Amino acid sequence: MFDYLIVGAGLSGAVMAERLASQEGKKVLLVDKRSHIGGNTFDHYNDDGLLVHKYGPHIFHTNSKSVFNYLSRFTKWRPYQHRVLASVDGLLVPIPINLNTINELYGLQLNSDEVEGFLAGKAIKKDRILTSEDVVLNTVGKDLYEKFFKGYTKKQWDLDPSELDASVTARIPTRTNRDDRYFADTFQAMPLNGYTRMFEKMLDHPNIKVMLNTDYKEIIDSIEFREMIYTGPIDYYFDNCFGKLPYRSIDFVFETHNEDSFQSTGTVNYPNDQLYTRITEFKYLTGQKSDKTTVVYEYPKAEGDPYYPVPRSENTALYKRYQQLAIKEKNVHFTGRLATYKYYNMDQVVAQSLALFKKLYSPDLIEEEANG
Structure with a gap:
């Protein structure tokens, strides 16, 4: 019993x-x-000895001290702050959108106060924020919406942002400083020996x-x-x-390359080009040293394991x-x-x-x- x-x-x-x-x-x-x-956080060593996440990148971040302390009973941590670039107009620029993103895209030299005014001038104010499209247009306007959000959202969900709840794009902040971290949480770290080892101890x-x-x-x-x-x-x-x-699923396509690194940061998003949404290189996340590197391409699809409601x-x-x-x-x-x-x-x-x-x-x- x-x-x-x-x-x-x-x-x-x-x-x-x-x-x-x-x-x-x-x-x-x-x-x-x-x-x-381990569920979707399951990680393992591939044939080349590289620690990879089977179901795509999982980066731990929280503002909850109690949650962090609880998990700390089962793992030591490797400090890690995730950074993401987006491939837009032939450039790789920070996402979430920040001061550097605006200056690089538009060839400007704005400061924090000036970029706030720049974005306010671009914003298309909405009386009611009902959809993901409303969120972005209300914050950064049409041009940045089309460069960063419309295509990515369409690939990820097979729906236009105007058909999705506001919560989808509300998760992504817009910054007027140079903070290029993807998350701003107090605690940002990766389990030192991987998620699976943490689960084994738990x-x-x-x-x-x-x-x-x-x-x-x-x-x-x-x-x-x-x-x-x-x-x-x-x-x-x-x-x-x-x-x-209904759920959205993902095809994860892994590649190992005989080189020290494949890209300049942990994840690169592709909002408008390619069929995949992003590429993640695991060595940035794990801190592992190797003369090889493994990346994963993510191709959203309708059928398969249920990942995203x-x-x-x-x-x-x-x-x-x-x-x-x-x-x-x-x-x-x-x-x-x-x-x-x-x-x-x-x-x-x-x-x-x-x-x-x-x-x-x-x-x-x-x-x-x-x-x-």
Whole structure:
């Protein structure tokens, strides 16, 4: 008899498994249909001895000290601040857009105050911000929207930005200084020995059993358990009874080159040229030394593993129908990107599972925190 069956060995499931086993002494069975733990953050050494992320680059960043401290129990860190360039008009310029981006693109020598006025002059002010297009036009105007956002968004989502929720482009700031870091969070680092090693330490507990290459529906009738933590697609849990929730997927194409470096920064975006959206070179992320280097090209597609929930109002409405069913489920708890149909950063996923654990076993503590 297990106390908990946890479906999915990504961050959501692993955090819950670790907390339940180590803090409450619960017996946990962690099941995943893939052949490995770690979910989409899984990394491994390829045939050339280079550490790569199987499902595209995952860069850890957070403003939450509690999340960072929690994960620090299972890994040491390598400080790393991610930088991204965009291939625009034959130039490689910083993204998010900053002072250097504007000066290089337009051949100007503006300062921070002047670039603020420059952008204000370009902006097309909107009374209501409803779509991703509205967000960008309202901030930087049509020219920069077309150079950086329209084509990239169309490739990534197969939708025009005018058809997508404002949240998509609202994630990307516009800066009037020279800060060329992709993220501005307080804590920015990579697990020193990789994500998979971090997961191995997280799940190294006698109360945690892991079963891979297994769809939980194949074993659920033969396993005895008291409660379930479900981190898989919520529509799959309910047998797609209202129809499938739309996702975007990606084809990852890896190449290894016999050279020290392939490009001048960790990631280069291609908003308007090429079929791929970006190229990432892993040695920037890992700090690994080698006379070879591996890069990954990302080609968005409609079918495949579910990576990105498609943020449109009709999809949110469909999710809410499934959510109402989930609320009525007894002894089943839904957490994570797929189970809540929302695009979370890694730290948000960890925080969500830590909050669920508190809700289950320290509800008084949550109430005290809420009341200050």
